[in-house]
Amino acid sequence: MAEYQSFIGLEIHIQLLTATKVFCGCRNRFGDEPNTNVCPVCLGYPGVLPAVNEQALLFSYMVARALNCDLSKTAYFDRKNYFYPDMTKNYQISQFHSPIGRNGWIEYETGGELKKVRIHDVHLEEDAGKSIHRGTATLLDYNRAGTSLLEIVTEPDMETGEDAEAFIQNFRRLVRYLGVCDGNMEEGSLRCDGNISINLKGKGLGTKTEVKNVNSSRFLKLSMNHEIGRQKRALEKGERIVQETRLWNEAQSRTEPMRTKESAHDYRYFPEPDMPPFRPSPAFIADVDARLVELPVYRKRRYEAEYGISGDQVQFLTEEKPVADFFESTVTAGADPLQAAAWICTDIQKNLNKLQIGLEESSLTSLRLAALINLVKEGVINRKKAELTLSLMLEEDKDPDVIVREQGWEQISDSGAIEALVTEVLQANPKAVDQIRGGDMKPMGFLTGQVMKLSKGQADPKLVQAVISGKLGS
Amino acid sequence: MDIHELRITAELAMLDLDEREMKVFEAEVSKTLEYFAQMNAVDVDGLEPTTHVLMEENRAREDRTRDENLSDRLLEEAPERQGRHIVIPNVL
Ligand SMILES: [Zn+2]
Numbered sequence: 072m073a074e075y076q077s078f079i080g081l082e083i084h085i086q087l088l089t090a091t092k093v094f095c096g097c098r099n100r101f102g103d104e105p106n107t108n109v110c111p112v113c114l115g116y117p118g119v120l121p122a123v124n125e126q127a128l129l130f131s132y133m134v135a136r137a138l139n140c141d142l143s144k145t146a147y148f149d150r151k152n153y154f155y156p157d158m159t160k161n162y163q164i165s166q167f168h169s170p171i172g173r174n175g176w177i178e179y180e181t182g183g184e185l186k187k188v189r190i191h192d193v194h195l196e197e198d199a200g201k202s203i204h205r206g207t208a209t210l211l212d213y214n215r216a217g218t219s220l221l222e223i224v225t226e227p228d229m230e231t232g233e234d235a236e237a238f239i240q241n242f243r244r245l246v247r248y249l250g251v252c253d254g255n256m257e258e259g260s261l262r263c264d265g266n267i268s269i270n271l272k273g274k275g276l277g278t279k280t281e282v283k284n285v286n287s288s289r290f291l292k293l294s295m296n297h298e299i300g301r302q303k304r305a306l307e308k309g310e311r312i313v314q315e316t317r318l319w320n321e322a323q324s325r326t327e328p329m330r331t332k333e334s335a336h337d338y339r340y341f342p343e344p345d346m347p348p349f350r351p352s353p354a355f356i357a358d359v360d361a362r363l364v365e366l367p368v369y370r371k372r373r374y375e376a377e378y379g380i381s382g383d384q385v386q387f388l389t390e391e392k393p394v395a396d397f398f399e400s401t402v403t404a405g406a407d408p409l410q411a412a413a414w415i416c417t418d419i420q421k422n423l424n425k426l427q428i429g430l431e432e433s434s435l436t437s438l439r440l441a442a443l444i445n446l447v448k449e450g451v452i453n454r455k456k457a458e459l460t461l462s463l464m465l466e467e468d469k470d471p472d473v474i475v476r477e478q479g480w481e482q483i484s485d486s487g488a489i490e491a492l493v494t495e496v497l498q499a500n501p502k503a504v505d506q507i508r509g510g511d512m513k514p515m516g517f518l519t520g521q522v523m524k525l526s527k528g529q530a531d532p533k534l535v536q537a538v539i540s541g542k543l544g545s
Numbered sequence: 546m547d548i549h550e551l552r553i554t555a556e557l558a559m560l561d562l563d564e565r566e567m568k569v570f571e572a573e574v575s576k577t578l579e580y581f582a583q584m585n586a587v588d589v590d591g592l593e594p595t596t597h598v599l600m601e602e603n604r605a606r607e608d609r610t611r612d613e614n615l616s617d618r619l620l621e622e623a624p625e626r627q628g629r630h631i632v633i634p635n636v637l
Contacts, residue, residue, distance in 0.1 A: 096611035147597075347597050
């Protein structure tokens with residue numbers, strides 16, 4: 072069988088988290104009553120003058136910079152002409168000749184390996200409204216019309232559905248870290264179309280098809296792999312691949328051709344005469360740079376290399392920026408990184424789930440967590456008591472040492488006190504003592520447990536074991 | 546411009562032209578295109594394209610919502626409505 076090579080490129084649209092639309096002051100909000108956030112500008116009335124949202128520009132330049140693009144020194148807008156009732160003006164304001172960013176690249180991680188994808192361009196445009204087709208009528212809602220949409224076009228540098236899935240997950244994390252998009256694929260604030268072609272190895276790109284209607288990273292993987300298989304089978308039968316747009320059919324897990332009108336698409340782009348070019352000032356670019364953050368993929372790899380945190384823990388720590396930030400400030404506050412990671416990924420998570428709040432809304436601070444971890448390290452309380460302390464810290468909004476003092480939970484590390492406890496337990500359990508003296512160490516754990524119980528969990532377990540061993544000469 | 550190109554252009558512009566109109570436009574559009582050809586012939590190598598001549602640069606606005614909401618008045622202008630949706634003939 073011939074050996075094929077596959078090429079996947081993505082066109083990603085993200086809705087920017089601006090308060091208002093991109094060219095008018097209407098509110099940008101999902102889920103409002105139809106046609107409440109509309110004005111003469113976004114309804115395309117004659118004589119209106121759009122003005123671009125500076126926050127949308129800032130977010131767009133941030134994404135372009137994070138994707139290592141050449142930033143446009145003169146970004147201007149173009150009209151993309153087409154007729155569809157979800158766009159009242161009969162053109163979409165977009166960018167074609169001079170997009171905000173070009174010629175970028177970004178690394179993403181899959182299976183522990185870094186891979187690189189080139190970015191063709193990043194451009195800012197307006198979203199369309201929504202139409203609902205019902206019987207003989209089409210219902211129109213323009214709340215979304217004119218909201219800011221950033222399109223990111225990659226080069227066809229991915230090979231498999233797994234690559235595409237990993238890429239979009241990495242990308243989603245990136246835009247969330249930057250705070251420019253909430254990345255919700257189900258609600259459509261992050262949308263993705265894939266284009267794909269295959270060819271005999273070494274022959275370059277083949278004829279590509281585009282797959283739309285993919286609203287999760289998993290469906291992206293499935294649809295890309297399905298399309299690779301379909302194209303392979305077609306080529307092996309000697310058929311030609313038709314350049315077309317296909318839709319992902321979720322129910323049937325396959326792509327199928329989208330019915331389109333045969334008229335040639337020609338958007339007749341030309342510069343938007345209502346919008347002057349945007350030339351970013353040095354201060355604007357400095358602001359963009361100041362808002363960039365260490366990207367999640369590099370943060371994850373740094374935690375692995377620097378702290379030896381791995382697997383689900385490092386994944387969890389770096390998934391959301393606030394969690395990663397919390398972890399780092401806990402370490403900065405003097406906590407052991409592995410301990411901090413373990414607390415954040417398990418105990419804290421359990422408590423937050425119980426209280427049904429997020430980390431940021433809770434009373435827990437990184438200083439308090441570091442203090443708690445150090446109370447255990449210094450032997451003031453043991454791990455079990457520390458877990459109870461954490462619950463009270465969250466419920467009562469108090470420092471850990473205050474809770475330990477109030478509850479009288481300080482660990483007994485005074486060897487005199489522990490010896491008294493051990494003596495009492497040994498006297499009460501002569502059988503176990505004889506067993507150990509006879510060389511059978513099995514009852515050690517039982518005896519330690521009895522001492523811990525007697526101390527109401529406050530004895531230092533390591534010290535208890537040492538004292539028992541000393542007394543029994545084992 | 547040949548009549549075929551004109552037909553495509555009219556279609557893209559959603560214009561329904563009859564044969565008489567096609568004849569008229571064929572001549573007029575050709576003339577316009579000749580004018581553009583003259584401009585195209587000018588050597589502009591090395592010059593930055595001028596996209597706007599009269600507008601100040603960087604007309605950006607702050608990301609703040611407007612106080613007034615005209616949506617009710619705008620909706621009144623729609624010829625047909627269903628609740629707050631604007632209704633048009635099905636376009637599918
Ligand atoms: Zn508006």
